Amino acid sequence: MYDVVLLATDGSTPASRALDRAVSLAVETGATLHVLSVVDAADLDLFADTDPGAVDDLLREAAETAVDDAVERATAAGVEVDRAVRVGVPHREICAYADEAAADVIVIGTHGRAGLSRALLGSVAARIVRTSAVPVLVVPPT
Numbered sequence: 001m002y003d004v005v006l007l008a009t010d011g012s013t014p015a016s017r018a019l020d021r022a023v024s025l026a027v028e029t030g031a032t033l034h035v036l037s038v039v040d041a042a043d044l045d046l047f048a049d050t051d052p053g054a055v056d057d058l059l060r061e062a063a064e065t066a067v068d069d070a071v072e073r074a075t076a077a078g079v080e081v082d083r084a085v086r087v088g089v090p091h092r093e094i095c096a097y098a099d100e101a102a103a104d105v106i107v108i109g110t111h112g113r114a115g116l117s118r119a120l121l122g123s124v125a126a127r128i129v130r131t132s133a134v135p136v137l138v139v140p141p142t
Helices: 013-029 041-046 052-076 090-101 115-121 124-131
Strands: 004-008 032-040 081-088 105-109 136-139
Touching: 004 013, 004 090, 013 032, 013 052, 013 105, 013 136, 032 041, 032 052, 032 090, 052 081, 081 090, 090 105, 090 124, 105 124, 124 136
Parallel strands: 004 032, 004 105, 032 081, 105 136
Antiparallel strands: none
16 A cells, blocks of 8 residues: 655654654555654744854754654664655655655644644644645644
8 A cells, every 4th residue: 555654753742653653554564664854944044143053953963863763663663764854844845755755645743733823833734734745644642
C-alpha cells in the first residue's frame, strides 16, 4: 500500500506520537520512512538583532536532533530510513519534499490548538492538508 512514508517532525511531543504512527505504517507495509524537519525561515528573522549565524546554527541543530531521534527510533524498529533537514516555509518544504521523494503519505503531529491561538499561530498541519498532492495523516496530541 505504501512504499514511502514521510514523517514531518519538529521534535515535539505531538511529533513523537506521529513518529510512532509513521513507524507502525512503515513496518506494516515495508515502506521506507523519510524523516524531515524544516527550520522555519521566519524564525530566523525573529532574531535579527542577534548573530544570524549563531541563531541559524541553533535552529539547525534542533532540527538535526529531532531527525536524529526519529531515525534512531525507526531504525530500532527495523525500518529503512532516509533523513533530511531543510530551511524555508514548513508546509511548502514538506509538500515539495513529498513530491521529490514520491511519498505515498505524509504523517504529521498536531498540537491541537483551537480558536484564537490557532488563528494567530497558524497550523502547519492544516496548511499541508490543504496543499498536499498526497494523503496526509494528522496525528492528534492525545
